[in-house]
Structures are given as C-alpha cells and as structure tokens.
Amino acid sequence: MNDRFLAIDWGTTNRRVYLLDRAGSVLETFRDDRGVLAVGPGGFADEVAAIRARMGDWPVVAAGMVGSQRGWALVPYLPCPAGADQIAGALHEVAPRTWIVPGLSDPRGDVMRGEEVQLLGAVHAGLAPADALLCQPGTHCKWARMADGAVASFSTSMTGEMFALLKQHSLLAEFLGGPVADGPAFRAGAAASADPALLTALFGVRAAALLGLRAVEDSAAHASGLLIGSDVRGAGVAAGSDVFLLADPMLGALYTAAIAQCGGRAHLVDSHAAFVAGIAQIWSLVRDR
C-alpha cells in the first residue's frame, strides 16, 4: 500500500514528522525534540516503529542528520550538481520500507544534510524559480545556486553558530545581552561589514561600548548586523540580486534587511511547504519503480 507515506525531517536536535497522501498533501504532522542526538545509536528502529504505531504502517522517507555518522546510518553524500532524480536514485534503504535521503556535497568543499529537500521542493512547488539563489539562514547558513531545478553548487557559513559562540563564551558576552532585531543598530553593523576585517569589527563591539560610542543594549543587534552582513556579502549578493529565503520570521527579517542594504531583493519562501513538496517529489520518483 503506497497511497500514503511518512516523511521525517530528522535533524540534530529536533524532528518533524508528516503523514502525506499520494498528492503530497499533509494529513497529519507533529514536531518534537527526538532529534538524532536524543535518540542515539541503536534507537532509530524503535523510533520509527513508534511513529508507525501512531500514524499508520506506511513507507518512511527520512532526511537530515539521521543519515550522518551520528544518525541511523552513514549515507554517503551525493556530489553536486544533483536534482530530485539523482537523489531518488540514491535513497538508502536502512530497514524494510524505510529510506534515508542522501545529503549533498559540493566538491569545492562543503556538505549539507536535509536542506537539499527544501531546496528542491521550493523550486518544484513553484516557490522559487528553477534558476535562482536560495538562502537557508540558521546555525549554519546555506547558500545554494539552483540551475534548471537542481542544486548546482552551495556554500555554508557559520553565521548563527558564530553569534552563539560570541554570546556564550567570548569576551563580548557581557555586551551581547540586548535584543536582536532589524533597526538602526543592526543596519549600522550590516553596513560596517563592507570592511572585510571582521575579526577587528567584532572586537570593536566591545570597544565601542566601553568608550560610550554605542549603547550597550545596541551591541547585540550591531554584532548580528556585522555577521549577517558579512554572510550576505560573502555570498556575492549585490545590486539587483534576487535571493529566495527559507527562514523563520525573525531571521527572515534580518536577512531581508541585510540583502536590501547590498541592493538585493529578498523573497520569503515557506520552508515547511518546501520540505513537503521536496520529499513528496522524491517519493513520487521512487514509489512506483
């Protein structure tokens, strides 16, 4: 019975499970914190059995860090360029009627697991053009160049992780307790990121607070502007660039502002809808073979 299937976006700390019908419509979904690290080695088969007991005994297709060394099984990266056909042809059957989507590698030296499903789905669902620059902000921000609906190349910047490192562990920590939102302090930071000396600009956050050049409560927004501005410029966004953003509202607003400051235009894409469209497309290519 292949009328329905279960799709799992199974990341490091969270997972989201969908029951989808043949057309790719969501019949039921839930999200919890049973990510790869919480499940641990040996626990994945039981997890999937519990999901089937709850949502029905359907085929399962999982994507994300579940396919990494810390996950259920290490599924080799598929090198770019790669489209839905290549991915569907490389699904890893980890257990009966249970598949893991391979992550992608960029031979220049980059990797992703899980984001590829959103990227392909965004184009497949018509949320982004077949030839476009897509951006997935977060702990590790992905920038993907799509060509003819496939992932042509991509790069990752550790923008979100860097902000967290600075806020939690650095000498700047005591200055980074303020709010982060689009506004003058964020935009000043994004503008200052045009100077490539990022390590100097970051130290300057502390110095400016000590010297009274900037209110301490503006420091976090300024630092965020520096990092996101540096990320956007490093990705080559310039006047006239269109960027399709798969982001939550907060990061979406920050990246939209930083992209606009470089003269580009941001277009927000629903990342959950993109995942569903992508996994349904991949499954449709496998289902009946």
Add this chain to the structure above:
Amino acid sequence: MNDRFLAIDWGTTNRRVYLLDRAGSVLETFRDDRGVLAVGPGGFADEVAAIRARMGDWPVVAAGMVGSQRGWALVPYLPCPAGADQIAGALHEVAPRTWIVPGLSDPRGDVMRGEEVQLLGAVHAGLAPADALLCQPGTHCKWARMADGAVASFSTSMTGEMFALLKQHSLLAEFLGGPVADGPAFRAGAAASADPALLTALFGVRAAALLGLRAVEDSAAHASGLLIGSDVRGAGVAAGSDVFLLADPMLGALYTAAIAQCGGRAHLVDSHAAFVAGIAQIWSLVRDR
C-alpha cells in the same frame, strides 16, 4: 630615593615585575599568575606591599588591566595620538608613590591597556622606527601605527580568542586537535583568507575534513592560517609593507609567514625589552618633576 623603581606589567591572568635602575637596566625580575582576576578588588595594596617587601621600598609604576574596572582603579583611556609625554602626564597615583599607566583609546572605537608601553618602548629603544606599523599578536591582536614615536592609531582583532572559541566550543572543535605550525596547511589557510568570506571558509574546515579533501590533523593549522591571514590582510599588510612584530616565537613564526604571503616583511622585536624601555622612558619623564 628615586634611584630605582619597580615596574609591573599587570595583566588579566599574569603579571611580570621588574626592579629597574635609573638607567632602565633590569636588576631583578619575576613572573607569576597573580593577575588582576586572581588578586580581585581590594587586594592590590597588599600585593604591592608584598612586592616592596621582597624587592625594596621603591616607587611602583604599573601598566595593563590593573587600570581597568576589574583592576585596582579605573584609569580613563588617553585618546590617540599619544606619546610618552602624554602618558607620563596622565599617570594615576593610586596610592603613595604608586602609579598606574593609563590605557589608550582610538576615537574610531578601540582600546588597549598595557600594550602602549611596549609600543612606545620599541621605538624608544630603537627596536622599531619612529614611523612604523607594529603588531602584537595574541588573544586580542593589536595593530598600531606609530608616527614620530607616538601611537597615532590602532585597531584590535580577536584572532587568538576566535581560534580558542572554535577549538573549545564550536562544531569545528573535534577537527582542531592537530598541531599549529607554519607549513603547507597553515600557508594554504593564509592564502585562502584572501577570500573575505571568513565565516564560510571556517565552516569549510569541517567540510573538507568530512569529504577527505584535507587530513584532519592539518585542520587546525589551516584554520589558524585562515584567521591569521585574515587578520594580516585586514590590517592592510601588502607588498612592501614592513611590520614590527612583538610576539612570542610561535606566534612570531605564524605571523611572519602570513605577512610574507602578502608580500610584506616581518621584523621580530623582543617584547619584554620593549616593555622595559617603555616603562623606563615614562618613569624618567615623571621621576624628577
């Protein structure tokens, strides 16, 4: 009796104490871990009394974080440009016959405490020209532009702290256990730092290891090359630049290699000799007034 004096280079985690004669020669010196954080508020007078009991009841001149909010007393920053005359005129008498050297600020948004003594001393002792670019690598790397023997301007990059953050707390941590030394991996990282997308290049350290593009044991040297190369380029080092380095042998070798890769020339300066020359010069301007 002003024939001799005690100079203290009193930093956050360590201090070095010198007994100097009128000519600025070192009669006796020791280093220990009684830095500002270990001494704590209220403990400084006793520390100085203990030093005098050990080395003689001489005037004391201290520099470094001892003049910060966490130190003995908050001594206001002296704005650049500033030379030995300005600093000598702004010593803070924190107790009888006991002075703290003010730190410097760059009005563009930067601060230092303690490094200014080395900078002035390097020029005063003839270890660096009166008009030169000086660099003090470390947790927070200082780049100072000297003009006519005074500190004209400076900037700080958090190069060393960033490496430590990445090694201790980031997703890269597991890849950064290898040795850091000048060699092919370090130089490749320094060359790659010509691309300003530092946040992407750093993520690439992990990706390259996962993909087998670079040996894991080379990752730390490569990341160090990225950070130090970015630091050197951000400071404007280019073909024909002369940089006077106040560094320990390990960092001195790394910065020398990165500076050479940019076409510059590094000149190593003994930072302890520079501190002694600087504090003796400052004291000579105060002593007899």
